[in-house]
Amino acid sequence: MRGLTWGYVARRLGMYVFTLWLSATIMFFIPRLSGDPVEGMVARITMQSGHVAGGEELIAAWRERFGLDDPLFVQYLTYLRNMLTFDFGYSLANFPTEVNSLIGRAVPWTLGLLTVATVLSFVLGTVIGALLAWRRTPRLLRVLMPLSLTFTAIPFYILGILLIYLFVFTLRLFPVSGGYRSGLTPDAFDPAFVNSVIQHGTLPALSIVVASMGVWALGMRGMMITVEGEDYLTLANAKGLRPGRILFQYQIRNAMLPQVTALVLGLGGLVGGTVLVEYLFGYPGTGALLYQAITNADFTLIQGIVFILILTTVTAVLIIDLVYPLLDPRITYERR
Amino acid sequence: MDPTLTRIAEAEIEAEEAGARPASPWRNRKLVAGAVIVGVILVSTFIGGLVWDTTLARAATSPLNLPPFWVDGGSMDHPLGTENSGRDMLALIVVGSPTTLRVGLIVALISMLVGVVLGFLAGYLGGAVDAVIRILSDTAMTIPTLAIMIVIAAYIPEMNATTMALIIAVFAWAGPTRMIRAQVLSMREQGYVRMARLSAVSDTEIMFREMLPNLLPYLAASFIGGMSGGILAAVGLEALGLGPQRVPTLGMIVSQAIEGSAILRGMWWWWGFPAIILMVIFIGLFLIAIGLDEIANPRLRGART
Numbered sequence: 001m002r003g004l005t006w007g008y009v010a011r012r013l014g015m016y017v018f019t020l021w022l023s024a025t026i027m028f029f030i031p032r033l034s035g036d037p038v039e040g041m042v043a044r045i046t047m048q049s050g051h052v053a054g055g056e057e058l059i060a061a062w063r064e065r066f067g068l069d070d071p072l073f074v075q076y077l078t079y080l081r082n083m084l085t086f087d088f089g090y091s092l093a094n095f096p097t098e099v100n101s102l103i104g105r106a107v108p109w110t111l112g113l114l115t116v117a118t119v120l121s122f123v124l125g126t127v128i129g130a131l132l133a134w135r136r137t138p139r140l141l142r143v144l145m146p147l148s149l150t151f152t153a154i155p156f157y158i159l160g161i162l163l164i165y166l167f168v169f170t171l172r173l174f175p176v177s178g179g180y181r182s183g184l185t186p187d188a189f190d191p192a193f194v195n196s197v198i199q200h201g202t203l204p205a206l207s208i209v210v211a212s213m214g215v216w217a218l219g220m221r222g223m224m225i226t227v228e229g230e231d232y233l234t235l236a237n238a239k240g241l242r243p244g245r246i247l248f249q250y251q252i253r254n255a256m257l258p259q260v261t262a263l264v265l266g267l268g269g270l271v272g273g274t275v276l277v278e279y280l281f282g283y284p285g286t287g288a289l290l291y292q293a294i295t296n297a298d299f300t301l302i303q304g305i306v307f308i309l310i311l312t313t314v315t316a317v318l319i320i321d322l323v324y325p326l327l328d329p330r331i332t333y334e335r336r
Numbered sequence: 337m338d339p340t341l342t343r344i345a346e347a348e349i350e351a352e353e354a355g356a357r358p359a360s361p362w363r364n365r366k367l368v369a370g371a372v373i374v375g376v377i378l379v380s381t382f383i384g385g386l387v388w389d390t391t392l393a394r395a396a397t398s399p400l401n402l403p404p405f406w407v408d409g410g411s412m413d414h415p416l417g418t419e420n421s422g423r424d425m426l427a428l429i430v431v432g433s434p435t436t437l438r439v440g441l442i443v444a445l446i447s448m449l450v451g452v453v454l455g456f457l458a459g460y461l462g463g464a465v466d467a468v469i470r471i472l473s474d475t476a477m478t479i480p481t482l483a484i485m486i487v488i489a490a491y492i493p494e495m496n497a498t499t500m501a502l503i504i505a506v507f508a509w510a511g512p513t514r515m516i517r518a519q520v521l522s523m524r525e526q527g528y529v530r531m532a533r534l535s536a537v538s539d540t541e542i543m544f545r546e547m548l549p550n551l552l553p554y555l556a557a558s559f560i561g562g563m564s565g566g567i568l569a570a571v572g573l574e575a576l577g578l579g580p581q582r583v584p585t586l587g588m589i590v591s592q593a594i595e596g597s598a599i600l601r602g603m604w605w606w607w608g609f610p611a612i613i614l615m616v617i618f619i620g621l622f623l624i625a626i627g628l629d630e631i632a633n634p635r636l637r638g639a640r641t
Contacts, residue, residue, distance in 0.1 A: 039429075153615070153622035158571070158614060269482075272480050276572055
């Protein structure tokens with residue numbers, strides 16, 4: 001394939017595995033730094049709910065379940081195997097339910113919201129940034145657009161609060177919370193259900209898009225201006241190429257590349273922001289589940305969700321990284 | 337007109353612009369506006385702490401759920417109203433704003449220090465050191481750090497503002513490290529650095545005496561970025577109920593308001609005031625960062641917006 005070399009793919013895959021291993025390892029050792037993880041858990045639960053019935057037996061049962069009486073090394077290997085096979089065990093708060101089934105229900109919502117919002121904000125932001133830097137953009141647009149960028153500085157979460165106040169409390173245009181109207185059964189082919197999903201998803205998506213598109217716009221504007229100083233652009237102008245061709249084929253195409261890098265680096269932040277927005281809007285994704293898990297001190301659930309969030313982000317980054325050389329063949333050559 | 341004349345005039349204008357640049361960082365309007373905004377917040381919370389009784393920020397010191405004084409039912413005893421556990425909003429904000437800013441400051445300081453050391457090591461020494469630092473910072477940047485911070489924070493039985501800042505700082509060094517590394521790489525081959533190396537100046541001296549001063553605008557921009565990133569991360573942890581429990585911060589007030597469903601109860605003053613101050617802080621820091629960025633990278637000023 002053009003630009004995609006085996007060495008590059010191998011390096012990226014290596015980074016992928018390394019990142020996953022490192023984050024899994026951090027999550028293994030954090031609870032053990034503060035002493036016995038099970039006693040820590042019970043202490044926190046006791047602090048929150050006053051008392052735990054049969055604390056001693058609970059500790060013993062959990063020690064058994066987590067194999068805490070084994071040597072650390074064995075525990076670590078078991079843990080890694082469990083992570084690899086997505087075996088996160090039972091939820092502590094909703095005991096007979098497995099962490100997996102709880103997460104399985106939530107992940108599609110998060111993925112959907114995240115994908116739609118990220119693509120929208122990336123495309124909108126990039127277009128705005130390109131127009132901001134382009135000489136032929138009408139004055140009116142140039143005055144209006146920077147105003148929209150002010151939102152960049154505001155976190156998704158705070159913007160979401162403002163949107164709820166404005167559209168839900170004051171104007172009563174959108175439903176308060178949830179992912180679809182209660183009473184409907186989830187069915188992707190039922191128009192009423194799809195409609196309801198869109199209605200419930202608009203505000204969460206809007207707060208992510210509005211708050212994050214400015215980042216892409218600013219980056220794009222900076223790159224467009226940098227590219228404008230390049231010799232090949234002066235040459236293209238001197239040759240008398242049509243302005244539209246210069247804009248798209250010469251300026252935007254070159255300015256786009258760092259945007260993709262920025263997307264890779266910004267994805268982690270986007271995932272974090274989405275989690276908060278989901279919690280705020282009571283969206284049935286991983287955010288609300290994570291909040292529940294934290295308030296219930298449901299440590300296995302927290303661990304499962306966090307691992308899945310990391311896995312999702314890192315996988316998305318890997319995919320973008322593998323597509324990148326197809327956009328910019330130089331990337332695989334310029335290394336050292 | 338003689339074409340050489342215009343060329344001379346152009347050159348003169350360019351020279352003037354170039355000459356004027358280093359003397360006038362404060363001519364950048366965005367930088368000034370941002371600095372004024374953040375300064376006003378700092379000064380007014382400081383004065384507020386002197387004038388207003390901050391013990392009212394404790395629970396059950398005031399009547400519950402009072403609106404601000406200009407709304408029916410409000411009184412001048414609690415000009416910004418009170419919330420559902422009997423805390424005075426003005427006192428909460430006066431105590432909460434400096435705490436929030438302090439969290440940002442700690443995060444920015446630590447991440448910059450680590451960033452300077454690692455960035456210089458990686459960029460200047462290169463080789464295996466560079467490879468290790470680059471892999472670690474790449475990893476730290478791709479992981480959604482909020483997720484890992486949640487795991488850490490969930491195991492800390494009682495959080496305070498400084499602990500929270502330290503947890504955030506553990507993951508905030510990667511950005512500054514990469515930025516400084518890139519700058520050092522491009523500076524390393526410049527004339528004055530080679531000259532210094534040829535004159536047998538020690539590596540540490542080259543790094544910190546010769547190169548570091550040239551990085552100042554970048555460092556300043558990234559320090560401000562670190563501050564707002566730190567506050568952002570803190571607001572995230574606080575929103576999920578993992579923030580400090582004793583001393584109020586702006587994010588904690590908003591998060592408690594959301595939990596008390598203040599929005600749908602129409603108690604806009606409860607979440608509104610802290611949220612507005614947070615937004616003003618973020619916008620102020622953002623303007624400072626953009627201004628500094630334009631000073632560090634003059635090309636960005638090319639198109640006026």
